[in-house]
Amino acid sequence: MDLPGYYEYYCGVKIIAGHDALEKIPGLLQDLHASRPMIVTDKGVAGAGLVDIVLGAVKDQLTIGAVSDDVPPDSDLRVVNRLAALYREQGCDALIAVGGGSVMDTAKGINIVVSEDADDLMKFSGAGALKRPLKPLVAVPTTAGTGSEVTLVAVVKDHERHLKMAFVSYFLLPDVSILDSRMTLSLPAAITAATGMDAMTHAVEAYYGLSKNPLSDATALAAIRLISGNLVEVTRNPADREARLAMANAAALAGMAFSNSMVGMVHTLGHATGSVCGVPHGACMAILLPYGLEYNRHKREAVMGELLFPMGGSDVFARTPKEQRVDRVIAYIRQMNQDLHDASGGRHARFFKEVLDREGKRAVARERLPDIARTALGDGSIFYNPEDLDYDDFLMVLEAAWEGVALDPDRIRK
Amino acid sequence: MNILREIQPSSKPVKRAYVALMLWFVGRAIEAAARVDGAVKAEFDGLSPGFTFSLGVMPQGPMMIVGKDDQGLVRYLGWNPEGQKIDLKMKVKNLEGAILMFTFQESTALATARNRLIVDGEVPAACAIVRVLDIVEVYLLPKLIAKLAVKRYPDWSFGEKIWNRVRIYAGAVLGL
Amino acid sequence: MFQPQSAYAFYSPTKVLSGNKALENLPVELDGMNAVKPLILTTPVLSARGMEKVMESAFGDSNLTIGVFAGVPSQPDLRLIRELYGLYRDNGYDAIIALGGGPVMDTAKALNVAVSGRPEDLESLADRNPLTKKLRPLAAILNLDLSGCEMTRYASLGSLSLTSPALIPDLMIIDSRTVPAEEHKTMAATALMSMTQAVEACLHPARNPLTDAYAYGAARFIMENITNVLKNPSERKGRLALANAAFFAQTSFDNLAPGMVYELGMAISRSCQTNPGLIMGLLLPHFLLLEMRKEIATRNDLYLFIGGPEAFAGTMAEASSRKAVDRIVEILLELQSLVVDFPRSIRDLGIKKEDLEGLIVQGSAAGVRGEYDPQDIRNILEKAWETRF
Numbered sequence: 009m010d011l012p013g014y015y016e017y018y019c020g021v022k023i024i025a026g027h028d029a030l031e032k033i034p035g036l037l038q039d040l041h042a043s044r045p046m047i048v049t050d051k052g053v054a055g056a057g058l059v060d061i062v063l064g065a066v067k068d069q070l071t072i073g074a075v076s077d078d079v080p081p082d083s084d085l086r087v088v089n090r091l092a093a094l095y096r097e098q099g100c101d102a103l104i105a106v107g108g109g110s111v112m113d114t115a116k117g118i119n120i121v122v123s124e125d126a127d128d129l130m131k132f133s134g135a136g137a138l139k140r141p142l143k144p145l146v147a148v149p150t151t152a153g154t155g156s157e158v159t160l161v162a163v164v165k166d167h168e169r170h171l172k173m174a175f176v177s178y179f180l181l182p183d184v185s186i187l188d189s190r191m192t193l194s195l196p197a198a199i200t201a202a203t204g205m206d207a208m209t210h211a212v213e214a215y216y217g218l219s220k221n222p223l224s225d226a227t228a229l230a231a232i233r234l235i236s237g238n239l240v241e242v243t244r245n246p247a248d249r250e251a252r253l254a255m256a257n258a259a260a261l262a263g264m265a266f267s268n269s270m271v272g273m274v275h276t277l278g279h280a281t282g283s284v285c286g287v288p289h290g291a292c293m294a295i296l297l298p299y300g301l302e303y304n305r306h307k308r309e310a311v312m313g314e315l316l317f318p319m320g321g322s323d324v325f326a327r328t329p330k331e332q333r334v335d336r337v338i339a340y341i342r343q344m345n346q347d348l349h350d351a352s353g354g355r356h357a358r359f360f361k362e363v364l365d366r367e368g369k370r371a372v373a374r375e376r377l378p379d380i381a382r383t384a385l386g387d388g389s390i391f392y393n394p395e396d397l398d399y400d401d402f403l404m405v406l407e408a409a410w411e412g413v414a415l416d417p418d419r420i421r422k
Numbered sequence: 423m424n425i426l427r428e429i430q431p432s433s434k435p436v437k438r439a440y441v442a443l444m445l446w447f448v449g450r451a452i453e454a455a456a457r458v459d460g461a462v463k464a465e466f467d468g469l470s471p472g473f474t475f476s477l478g479v480m481p482q483g484p485m486m487i488v489g490k491d492d493q494g495l496v497r498y499l500g501w502n503p504e505g506q507k508i509d510l511k512m513k514v515k516n517l518e519g520a521i522l523m524f525t526f527q528e529s530t531a532l533a534t535a536r537n538r539l540i541v542d543g544e545v546p547a548a549c550a551i552v553r554v555l556d557i558v559e560v561y562l563l564p565k566l567i568a569k570l571a572v573k574r575y576p577d578w579s580f581g582e583k584i585w586n587r588v589r590i591y592a593g594a595v596l597g598l
Numbered sequence: 599m600f601q602p603q604s605a606y607a608f609y610s611p612t613k614v615l616s617g618n619k620a621l622e623n624l625p626v627e628l629d630g631m632n633a634v635k636p637l638i639l640t641t642p643v644l645s646a647r648g649m650e651k652v653m654e655s656a657f658g659d660s661n662l663t664i665g666v667f668a669g670v671p672s673q674p675d676l677r678l679i680r681e682l683y684g685l686y687r688d689n690g691y692d693a694i695i696a697l698g699g700g701p702v703m704d705t706a707k708a709l710n711v712a713v714s715g716r717p718e719d720l721e722s723l724a725d726r727n728p729l730t731k732k733l734r735p736l737a738a739i740l741n742l743d744l745s746g747c748e749m750t751r752y753a754s755l756g757s758l759s760l761t762s763p764a765l766i767p768d769l770m771i772i773d774s775r776t777v778p779a780e781e782h783k784t785m786a787a788t789a790l791m792s793m794t795q796a797v798e799a800c801l802h803p804a805r806n807p808l809t810d811a812y813a814y815g816a817a818r819f820i821m822e823n824i825t826n827v828l829k830n831p832s833e834r835k836g837r838l839a840l841a842n843a844a845f846f847a848q849t850s851f852d853n854l855a856p857g858m859v860y861e862l863g864m865a866i867s868r869s870c871q872t873n874p875g876l877i878m879g880l881l882l883p884h885f886l887l888l889e890m891r892k893e894i895a896t897r898n899d900l901y902l903f904i905g906g907p908e909a910f911a912g913t914m915a916e917a918s919s920r921k922a923v924d925r926i927v928e929i930l931l932e933l934q935s936l937v938v939d940f941p942r943s944i945r946d947l948g949i950k951k952e953d954l955e956g957l958i959v960q961g962s963a964a965g966v967r968g969e970y971d972p973q974d975i976r977n978i979l980e981k982a983w984e985t986r987f
Contacts, residue, residue, distance in 0.1 A: 013617050014617030027604060029605065136629075230807045234807065314907065317911065
């Protein structure tokens, strides 16, 4: 195990996991001196009956101050302010965020407003603007992938002023994250697959990235082991509670890994593809992950080879000579995408030209690739990638990922 | 034995002076590089009019400030942030971290990976400035050292950029 | 490896800064917690070894004022806490930095309870009343002379024993300047304590993916570095790895109930004034042989932690736990050859055969997990008494 010359690591979120972890919320809130939480969620989550499950688990022991399912798919400043007002009106003293990334972002935004008594959220963006603990926040993730239940970032969009505000602070970390298998049992196969590959990407990029450290390594390895052993299985058999819980664990572990060692070019390109073409984040991650491995391979051969152990297991690892391990790792990820494609009835895309939008049309037109490459130049995740990429490199990777062909090793500038 | 000592730790004038000198040098080199290198110029052209950034050391400097003027020309704006509107602040967390960077024991990428810097401002602008700093480092440093400082050393031919290098040095040292 | 436990809780609120110039980041980290005037606690010995100077230099150019109290004794008591409470209040400190392990950390944790509320809160906490306030910032600077509880929720002060997750330090700093080479016996004891905590976490019935991850990191670092550091104490990276391992091991230990070897080691240590880490090292192989005989279902991946992926994958499944025990015994034998007057059995520590009965009673009573068969404890203690490794 490698010890870098310097590293930092922090994840002060209490993790509560289990098939009946939700039932622990009242006691946990009591430890945090709160008794009247507001539940924040979105229509999709509420419509799937997940809020009812949460309410059922806590209602005998807890007064719920307010429930709102108003969070839009894209976090929004007006919604943050409106829900903060509701929180105050109802005299709430804690937040329970039930949902995915946007719900977590919104809850974190509300928390800044109500804790700091802020009229302008903007004042609290930027490093070091928050200096003290906020109100208790309990995160209940309803997908197994984003890891936002253990991350310290919140992004809130001001759609009127066309601003994207990013908040980064340890005080934004949830106090508690609840990993309960019931929250993901009804997740459709394609979303299970894409979000699971999002978690896989977090772990893999954390493991080969420039900020890797012993704790991000250990959590990443654990996450990869769990995903490799459960994701295809649970996509085939969505009602498998054990596999659901394993994936919830994996997503949180991968979240800890990447929020401490950061991510690289797979995210750089994924963010850009998402913002230019609106492709869901998980789908981008699944498609781009093999290319992150191929592109950075010459800088990270030994480290990437180690990934075969948690992916393929002992026997495969022992049988594969060292110089072939990275090939096997890359092949393993591609095979996973293929298996998930099959298990989801073809809805899990393997390359960009296969991605469809809501109307069933091709979501990524080939002509848009230069736009994506240009957007990628402005994404901070590139700092943590082992090898450098300029516009031409981004475009080369995008073209390969669009077609679904391997990178030509001779075109990777070293 | 059980006495309490209150200590006012001293400052580190030699290290401060060294970092201040390096910042002054890099600031003026950026100004010069924006005139002679197409890639650096293109990066600044992509930033908003009047864009200004600072690179400095916490908690109390030294610091350098570089920004675009009304004509879009890149200017070294000195060390004093007072009265300047700074869009992007890059702050090294402490003097020792700055020493690691400016004695080239840690590259910009490694310093970022090790969380030595705090970046306050728009991320795309920060990305552009880091690319500028990388290019300027390649100009200023001997290849052996610059290779450690950047992830991928550009495949510039020897003759191609030598004239640029002379002009950037002249600009940084002599202000030409 | 890393199988999910169906239900678990895990908590580690410490931010880690480890490596080159880690100490210089203290001012920024304190500022992030709204603290500007820390009080550093340390021992006369560490102060005499120049640690105070190191801290002064680390805060150089920060504009902050620091206080240094270098009088923490080996047995801190309530009187000391009251004295420090006065100093802290009167001089306007707003954070505590514990420089050193064992008694320094105990003092720092207790003082933090006092200054975050009132000194009386200590007795209240010792009476198992939970803390109701968030404590002031507490930073720990670890070295290789550790008790095994520095980064946990436990502290003891004379007869008071304090337990609360709020006691866990907010920050932990590992920097080669404050992790000097200690005496061989001290470093061996610290590493064996970590090893015991990691191995018992790996065999624990309530293990979970996170305790596994921390125990894995601890075991790997110890196995890769312990003999190198003892052969060549000037090897900085190895010392830093062992200090990291101590934190990882303590964190997994803190999230599970203490194991049998730990409990017995502490009980024996109380009766013979020997560093508990050394005693645990003597008990560990006997405990593992017993576990192997009992065919504990989760035992099979111990060798992954001890030997690493390459060795583990290259070993037949049925042989792997035997290999793990062999490897641990090998390390112990190496330590014995490297450390002057390393005990060979608990008999060497002055424990008499008739003392074992009392220890068996203590051990069975102490088992928080409540599943130890007194017969098992007898078995281990007798083996560790009779057999000289």
